[in-house]
Amino acid sequence: MDLLLAEELLLLAYKSNGSPLVELESLDYLLSAAVLAELAVRGRLVFRDGRLEVTDPTPVEEDELDRTLGRLAAFEEAPGFGDFWTAMYTPDRRARLLRRLAERGAITHERRRLLKLIRYEVFPEADAALRTSVRERVRDVLGGAEPDARTVALISLGHAGKVIQRAFPGTGRKRAAEIAARDPIGVTVAAAFKAAVSEHIAKVATGGAAS
Template sequence: MNVTIAEEVLLLALGEEDGRQLIPNMQLDSALGGAILAELAVKERLTLTGKKVTVVDNAPLGDGELDAVLARIAGDGKERRPEWWVQKLYSGKLRKRLLERLAARGTLTEQRAKVLGLFPTTRWPEADGSVEAEVRARVAAALAGNDPDAATAVLVAVLHAAKLDRKAFPGADPKRVKEIAEGQWAGDAVAKLISTINSAIMVAVTSAAVGAATSASTGG
């Protein structure tokens, strides 16, 4: 089954059995936006010109989420920083759409319930663990010292930026995670891409946290 990097992040962000999220929404939503941006770059639709995102090929990839973001960036008419786009893509609606896609494919199961019999909640436990197992095997090989491909390296970088790496791979060597996240194994162009997306997600996470704190303090 073909899954996007964002969907791989989402699978690793959920408990396999109970479907609980391992990190807060603000971290996960920033990671998903960054993952989509990074995948478009890995697939050579976007590049970094200086510190700005530039569309180099607007041909659709055949994935609704990726193609929608590509068209949005191409139609914006301005070259903007990755941080701007990650924050613009930050959305609980994106997370919900990806969850529903994975459920429709039979990878996850949607379970609705009520906390204390009053507050509705939804969990997404796995229905088919084979997809996540393949993702984990790929990441584990990279963490063990193998050179990752660009997509796997981006995945590790996104997990690190969202502070999900320690929860998804608690036994991982932090130094190795950092090496991959900083692109130390790769050529200059790929290393720059991975490092920039990594930084953009961290900025988005911080901005979301500040916004949430401000809203709470003002009662907004």
């Protein structure tokens, strides 16, 4: 069973000790976008004029993908990316995908306590093979190798959410940005994240001025 694009993104987004490299809410939005990007890579939809158009409703026999494909196919008119993508948001997707990776032996799931008061979860690496394979594929592209469509989508989404920058610090920054610009879904996600940050900064500034 091959990894889903969202699973590959997760392997890049977590350190080997099981702690995340990026804020979890952002990661959850990235995982939703990764589902859409994978459906595009698999020829089930196209992203055209800001809308998600289903071109082939045939199930791909992956529950995580078919659930979303079915919802998209049910629309009489292709939904706008922004509305559909944000409506997909759920931390449950991350939990499901982490369980899948644990079942494959790539990671383990540990519950810990901080100062005996705060409970938290980590997902440390159990078998480095899958993570290493994904990292090497991305590193090769950052080093100049020509990527396939799947790796373009992975790098584009990872770049949008700062996963690539933190997983590969100081490596191929210009190359990563160039590859990221090739995928329209990743570009749209990056713009949405940038707009959200700008909005947050504006709110903080307004609040600060008011106080």
